[in-house]
Amino acid sequence: GQNIDQPTEMTATEGAIVQINCTYQTSGFNGLFWYQQHAGEAPTFLSYNVLDGLEEKGRFSSFLSRSKGYSYLLLKELQMKDSASYLCAVKKDSNYQLIWGAGTKLIIKP
Amino acid sequence: ETGVTQSPTHLIKTRGQQVTLRCSSQSGHNTVSWYQQALGQGPQFIFQYYREEENGRGNFPPRFSGLQFPNYSSELNVNALELDDSALYLCASSGTSDGDTQYFGPGTRLTVL
Numbered sequence: 117g118q119n120i121d122q123p124t125e126m127t128a129t130e131g132a133i134v135q136i137n138c139t140y141q142t143s144g145f146n147g148l149f150w151y152q153q154h155a156g157e158a159p160t161f162l163s164y165n166v167l168d169g170l171e172e173k174g175r176f177s178s179f180l181s182r183s184k185g186y187s188y189l190l191l192k193e194l195q196m197k198d199s200a201s202y203l204c205a206v207k208k209d210s211n212y213q214l215i216w217g218a219g220t221k222l223i224i225k226p
Numbered sequence: 227e228t229g230v231t232q233s234p235t236h237l238i239k240t241r242g243q244q245v246t247l248r249c250s251s252q253s254g255h256n257t258v259s260w261y262q263q264a265l266g267q268g269p270q271f272i273f274q275y276y277r278e279e280e281n282g283r284g285n286f287p288p289r290f291s292g293l294q295f296p297n298y299s300s301e302l303n304v305n306a307l308e309l310d311d312s313a314l315y316l317c318a319s320s321g322t323s324d325g326d327t328q329y330f331g332p333g334t335r336l337t338v339l
Contacts, residue, residue, distance in 0.1 A: 120268075149327070158316055158330035159269070203268055207326070213259070213282050214328065216268035 118142045120217035122204055127223045128194055136189045136220045138204030147207040149214065150178050150189045154200045162189070162202075191222075199224045230319050230331035238337045239307050247302045247334045249317030257281070258300040259328060260292060261316040269316055275300055312338045 119141045128134040140148070147166040151159035165171055165180035165187060177190040189202055201219040208215060231250045239245050251258050257276045261269035271284035275294035289305040298319070304311060314335050318328035 147326075151330075156335075158333045161327055161329060164325065164327060205268075213271055213274060213284075214269075215271070216261075218266070218268045 118215045120204055120206060120215060122217040122220045125221045127225060130194055130196060130224055130226050132194050133192050134194060136202050138187045138217055140185050140206050142206050142208055142215055144209035145182065145206060146209055148180055148187050149205045151203045152200050153203055159203055194224050196224050198222065230317060230329055232317050232331035232334050234334060236335045240339050241307055241309060243307050244305045245307060247315050249300045249331055251298045251319035252329055254323050255319035255321035256298050257320045258294055259318045260302045263314045263316055307338045309338050312336060
């Protein structure tokens, strides 16, 4: 079966750092995506990892370990606008289908 | 370059009715994927179209159908609407030029009464 797990909700303080974890068990793997989704809006692309290691993009970084079926999204210098849900999605095999986690709701407090 | 667009933004229907949702893909993209997202859940894959052919389908009944046009825009049709069909319907386009990253439209919020 296909399974992607993320924490349901996390709380962090403005200016701090937060790490959102994602573990996956899928029958195939051809890359992992992170998306941000504000309430009532569509997901927006943040990062894509296909090889092991850390990808850094400004305040956001994403890490992948294929052997452990594990990824995390690291958000630095948190801002109030970062309050959103963060979705982890795995691309199976060579087709375009994405398997999605339920998302982690991140609450930023002043 | 225009992004992914969807229409309508919101829609209210009653049980048993039929609905058609539309999506225009991003310029240069030849693949469209449709998702259903219930409140507080991740998107659920409905199906995908690549160059006018269905290229994979999720666990949705046959009353969910679709098509893709030569300009790569797409439609999602849902027949015999049920209350549980109330959700945000998302369309995402992708193409090899963008490394297969899926870019989403704003979604259509469907309410079935």
